Amino acid sequence: MNAVIDRLRRTTDLIVGEDDLRERLESGRPLRIKYGVDCTAPDLHLGHAVNLWMMRQLQDLGHRVVFLLGDLTTRVGDPTGRSETRPILTPEQIDANAASFLEQVSLVLRTDPDVFEVRRNSEWYDAMPVAELLSLFAQVTQAQLMSRDMFRERVAAGREIAVHELVYPVLQGYDSFAMQSDLTIVGSDQLFNEQLGRHFQQRLGAPPQVVITTTITPGIDGRAKQSKSLNNYIGLTDSPRDKFGKVMSIPDSLVEAYARVYTELPLDTVAALADATGPAARDAKLRLAAAVVTRYHGAGIAKTELDAFRHTFSERSEPDEMPEVVVTGEVATAFDLLRAVRPNDSNSALRRLLQQGAVTINGVRMDDPAAAVELDAGVVLKSGARTWHRITRK
Amino acid sequence: MNAVIDRLRRTTDLIVGEDDLRERLESGRPLRIKYGVDCTAPDLHLGHAVNLWMMRQLQDLGHRVVFLLGDLTTRVGDPTGRSETRPILTPEQIDANAASFLEQVSLVLRTDPDVFEVRRNSEWYDAMPVAELLSLFAQVTQAQLMSRDMFRERVAAGREIAVHELVYPVLQGYDSFAMQSDLTIVGSDQLFNEQLGRHFQQRLGAPPQVVITTTITPGIDGRAKQSKSLNNYIGLTDSPRDKFGKVMSIPDSLVEAYARVYTELPLDTVAALADATGPAARDAKLRLAAAVVTRYHGAGIAKTELDAFRHTFSERSEPDEMPEVVVTGEVATAFDLLRAVRPNDSNSALRRLLQQGAVTINGVRMDDPAAAVELDAGVVLKSGARTWHRITRK
Structure with a gap:
């Protein structure tokens, strides 16, 4: 069973209860893996998928993921990392979010009933008397609750902690008991709450769950955690093209981490990619991008995207598809044409584009704003490194 | 309505919402007065009765006391002033305590349904979903909850606060909303919790209750608050004789406070009692004791107790009843007799009693330990200020 744990360890930050994990894996009993989520609108990214892929590995060994929709706790509001109280969701919104969550999760996890189960924590909380x-x-x-990093930071920042937020970890912890969790794989920001799960399981006479926290990798800007608001993430539902392009945009310093955490490339390959310099560094990144796309969309699509990327960006040739612009007014010069296509740019910006040699018409560089243009035949205008327009005369 | 408030003010420490109180009294509407108690074994004393008498005054004006048994919160445990978690009570114990509470309360309050209503907070908490x-x-x-004095003191003392204790004030506060409290009259240790009641009522769109806190008067030792464990209290169920005797035992410095807070003597009488010195101070205390007994047992019984006290203690005459001692061994001297009656005292203590002139036989002082005594006829031995024995020879 050390092989299983070693494989998990590739993306593991910390294992609480490693001996228990080894023993349970050896027992041959299918483990119940808690995958708890709140029911806000989901937008899963590669960071979330790290945990999902670890669960998927365990599913492939016969273990069961219990996908726990925290519908009750969503109504309450998880304060993790938030300074403001969340808006209250309607039951309909919660159901819609849950459906969207399941759809995204199924991009990685197996959802056949042998290894997948969906629960809601309202099952036990709606039936629980206040006294209990x-x-x-x-x-x-x-004091235990206030020891949570996030609460301490809030206090230090002079921000308030509502009591429903304070007790949130108790609810999340009790979930582990109620659903008989053997193991949960979470981000390190959930470590405190899931350790409370161990606490409650022990207090209530059940074996405590193992808690694995996963490696956190920066977003594509190389700085902050992936997040929707920073727009620095690679979403599970992003198109293959977007995934490919976003990986290509990461700083070279992230190649090693992305290859290790977001792909299953052998570790010596990962090391080789990380060590590449010069033109090889670009090839390394292409290989990484292809590996990421392969994981989600298969090798065929990855190859297509690799080719498309090379065609579009590496070889600077025209893309097959581009926006069409119908030109109606008087267009006599290159400058006129440029202004018709980019009506929102200032005249000086347009002139600069021309003078920099960034504008071509049918592949011919136009650096004279006053050069005459003919629009009788089909014309392709390129302005800037990656912007093409097909021009039609009305 | 100022007259009503002025009368309440005699035993009032603080009124939160005095304008509301005046307005509500003027409205002519019967007010709902929250009298919340937990369901631990009750032993009401004069301190509790201060609040009860204020409620009784309002009952006499047609207002309604809602006696709220905190059966749910008793199951949880009120941390007020306690360092240890309370033992869990069974439903049967709670019922028995509630019955005993009602019995004691009825010594002061009217319990006819026009002005008295019994509720339990399990009525709303048993029906409340966890989400609510x-x-x-x-x-x-x-931070609001932790601002409570009692919690701050615990933290300062390095003691823990369990989360169910932390949230207790929320429950007590919500009670005020659920039972539509207009007014509650409490000890100052309940001010925080009852102000949370105002908070919840306002948040939930109801008019906030008025909170009156009452004057706290020391126990009969003149130092600590009345408490069972210190045995320094006058219980509502104490006999008239015990009440009378306990009042007589208070330090002179307490006469003014007791007369003001525990009786309805006119305030100029209270001042006169407090100013009395010398032999008049003793008479003042007798009058106070009689006034206290009058309040609970009527003037007739108070007169009986006053007479009995004077007879026993003031005039130093023999009581009608005293323990009988049958003397069997050889008894020739006063010292022999004393030792036969007080076998547990040391010889030197007995000799000191004799030498101090504290021993009489049939009213004759015996200060010579060797003086011969005859036990043929009935003999009454007095040893010390208040100890008599009737001696019989076997």
């Missing part, structure tokens, strides 16, 4: 919840609260102290 | 409780938690911050 309070008896759970009796098992944990205020 | 959590939405209450969203209305209050961790």
Whole structure:
């Protein structure tokens, strides 16, 4: 079973209860793997997928992922990393988000009932008397909850912690008991809450879950964690082309981490990619991008995208498809044409483009704004490194 | 309505919402007065009765006391002033305690249904979904709860606060909304929780209750608050004789406070009692004791107790009843007799009693330990200021 753990370790930051994990894997019993999510609108990215792929590995060994929709806790609001209270979602919104979540998750996880189960934590919380919840609260102290990094940071920043936020970890922790979790694989920001899960399981007489936290890799800007608001992420539902292009845009310094964490390339290959310099560095990145696309869309599509990328960007040739612009007014010069296609740019910006040699008509560089143009035949205008337009005269 | 408030003010420490109180009293509407108690074994004393008498005054004006048994919150445990978690009570214990509570309360309050109503907070908490409780938690911050004196003191003392204790004030506060409290009259240790009641009522769109806190008067030792464990209290169920005797035992410095807070003597009488010195101070205390007994047992019984006290203690005459001691061994001297009656005292202590003139036989002082005594006829031995024995020879 060390092989299983070693494979998981490639993207593991910390294992709490490693001996338990080894023992449970050896027992041959299918493990119940808690995959808890809240029901806000999901937009899963490669960072989330790291955990999903680890679960997928375990599914392939016969273990079961219990996909826990925290519908009750979503109604309450998870304060993780948020300074503002979340808007309340309607049951319809929660259902819609849950459906979208399942769809995205199924891009990585197997969803056949042998190894996949969907639960909602309202199952137990809607049936729980207030008195029982309070008896759970009796098992944990205020100081324990306040020791959570996120709460300490809030206090240090002079921000408030609402009491429903304070007790959120208790609910998330009790979930582990209620669903009989053996193992959960989470981001390190969930470590505190999932350790409370161990606490409650032990207090309530159940074996405590193993907690694995995963490696966090920066977004494509190389700085912050992937996030929708920073637009620095690669979404699971991004098109193959977007995935490919986004990987190509990462700084070279991220190649090693992305290859290790987001692909299954052998580790010596990963090392070789990371060591590449000069023109080889570009090839390394192409190989990485292809490996990422392969993981989600298969090798065939990855090859297509690799070719398309080379065609479009590496060889600077015209793309097969480009926006068409119908020109109606008087167009006599290159400058007129450019202004008709880019009506929002200033005259000086347009002139600069021309003077820099960034404008071609049918592949011929136009650096004189006053040069005459004929629009009788089909004309392709390129302005800037990656912008093409097909011009039609009305 | 100022007269009503002025009368309440005699035993009031603080009124939160005095304008509201005046307005509501003027409206002519019967007010709902929250009298919340937990369901631990009750032993009401004069301190509790201060609040009860204020409620009784309002009952006499047609207002309604809602006696709220905190059966749910008792199951949870009120942390007020306690360093240890309370033992869990069974439903049967809670019922028995509730019955005992009602019995004691009825010594002061009217319990006819026009002005008295019994509720249990399990009525609303047993029906409340967990999600709703959590939405209450969203209305209050961790810092607000931790600002409670009692919690701050615990933290300062390095003691823990369990989370069910932390949220207890939320429950007590919500009670005020659920039972539509207009007014509650509490000890100052409940001010925080009842102000949370105002908070929840306002948040939930109801008029906030008025909170009156009452004057706290020391126990009969003149130092600590009345408490069972310190045995420095006057219980509502104490006999008239015990009440009378306990009042007589208070330090002179407490006469003014007791007369003001525990009786309805006119305030100029209170001042006169407090100013009395010398033999008049003793008479003042007798009058106070009689006034306290009058309040609970009527003037007739108070007169009986006053007479009995004077007879026993003031005039130093023999009581009608005293323990009988049958003397069997050889008894020739006063010292022999004393030792037969007080076998547990040392010889030197007995000799000291004799030498101090504290021993009489049939009213005759015996200060010579060797003086011969005859036990043929009935003999009454007095040893010390208040100890009599009737001696019989076997």
